[in-house]
Amino acid sequence: MRNLVNILDLSTEEIDDLIKTASDIIDNPELYTNSCRGKILGTLFFEPSTRTRLSFTSAMMGLGGNVLGFSQAASSSISKGETVSDTIRMVSAYSDIIVMRHPKEGAPIVASAVSSVPVINAGDGGHFHPTQTLTDLLTIKKKKGGFNNLTVGVCGDLKYGRTVHSLIAAMSRYENVKFVLIAPSELALPDYVKAEYLDGKCEYTEIAGLEESIDRLDILYMTRIQAERFESKEEYERLKDSYVLTADKLKSAKADLSILHPLPRVNEISVDVDDDPRADYFDQAMYGRYIRMALILMLLKTKGISDSRLIGVENSSLECTNTHCISRTERGIKRLFTSSGACIYCDQQAKTK
Numbered sequence: 001m002r003n004l005v006n007i008l009d010l011s012t013e014e015i016d017d018l019i020k021t022a023s024d025i026i027d028n029p030e031l032y033t034n035s036c037r038g039k040i041l042g043t044l045f046f047e048p049s050t051r052t053r054l055s056f057t058s059a060m061m062g063l064g065g066n067v068l069g070f071s072q073a074a075s076s077s078i079s080k081g082e083t084v085s086d087t088i089r090m091v092s093a094y095s096d097i098i099v100m101r102h103p104k105e106g107a108p109i110v111a112s113a114v115s116s117v118p119v120i121n122a123g124d125g126g127h128f129h130p131t132q133t134l135t136d137l138l139t140i141k142k143k144k145g146g147f148n149n150l151t152v153g154v155c156g157d158l159k160y161g162r163t164v165h166s167l168i169a170a171m172s173r174y175e176n177v178k179f180v181l182i183a184p185s186e187l188a189l190p191d192y193v194k195a196e197y198l199d200g201k202c203e204y205t206e207i208a209g210l211e212e213s214i215d216r217l218d219i220l221y222m223t224r225i226q227a228e229r230f231e232s233k234e235e236y237e238r239l240k241d242s243y244v245l246t247a248d249k250l251k252s253a254k255a256d257l258s259i260l261h262p263l264p265r266v267n268e269i270s271v272d273v274d275d276d277p278r279a280d281y282f283d284q285a286m287y288g289r290y291i292r293m294a295l296i297l298m299l300l301k302t303k304g305i306s307d308s309r310l311i312g313v314e315n316s317s318l319e320c321t322n323t324h325c326i327s328r329t330e331r332g333i334k335r336l337f338t339s340s341g342a343c344i345y346c347d348q349q350a351k352t353k
């Protein structure tokens with residue numbers, strides 16, 4: 001059994017295979033209409049979603065399978081105090097594959113440890129969102145032809161933007177990829193993402209201004225400031241309009257720039273950009289259905305591989321202080337840390353008690 005918790009659970013060869021399958025589904029959808037006949041996808045969304053939940057639902061329907069699930073925590077027994085572990089034990093008895101979104105970082109690790117069917121992470125707090133990255137990679141392949149030799153600007157909320165963390169992890173494996181990280185200092189990329197995926201692997205610069213770098217970008221990946229993750233409403237109000245991409249600001253950009261955004265957008269891309277031929281974000285959302293079809297097929301086919309991530313040591317002198325980490329709320333799980341003292345659920349450095 002195989003799960004997708006972090007985009008790096010997939011090798012670059014497997015990502016190539018998924019892109020090939022997705023492209024074949026786009027060209028020949030009729031060949032796949034019975035591929036998952038009799039199979040059930042469980043969609044457990046403890047946080048709101050439009051694209052991820054509905055594209056997974058549409059993907060399973062396009063493969064001839066069925067879907068069950070919920071779209072908000074309030075309509076599940078989590079609202080009565082049930083743990084993630086118990087919820088997943090139940091749903092893995094009712095379905096053949098599970099896709100879950102949860103506000104707590106590391107929740108899919110807890111889920112995959114107890115599930116008897118594959119678990120797909122559809123976003124865990126401000127941590128990772130690997131299937132968005134598959135969508136992004138299919139879009140980049142279609143628009144740019146490949147992944148090497150690209151200068152990628154990522155702009156906005158790089159602290160809480162889970163799509164950014166997964167995109168950086170994935171793209172840093174390709175040759176001569178350069179990142180321009182555009183964010184106010186309060187929303188800079190977390191240290192654990194830099195240490196794990198950038199330092200010593202990829203050239204990158206951190207800047208605060210969008211206009212000063214736009215002319216050298218091959219891809220501009222805009223992101224929403226994630227209101228729901230802020231501890232302080234005042235800080236969100238102060239930072240929420242840090243970046244607004246307009247048609248005017250694109251005048252100095254390359255003619256073949258690809259403008260991406262995982263969506264939903266608020267103000268960060270003006271609607272006057274939508275008609276620009278470089279605006280690829282609606283195509284990007286459309287591709288999500290096909291790459292998720294390919295992923296469901298792949299995970300349902302893979303047998304006999306166990307990929308438990310509960311690898312770490314218990315250390316009673318350490319505590320994870322990340323208030324968004326599942327280890328702080330889930331009952332009955334082991335608090336585990338890596339040898340360098342990071343929490344295995346959220347990857348953030350733990351503190352000595």
Ligand code: CP
Nearest residue numbers: 049050051052262263
């Ligand atoms: N990109 C993305 O995850 O969108 P949703 O929140 O609508 O699923």
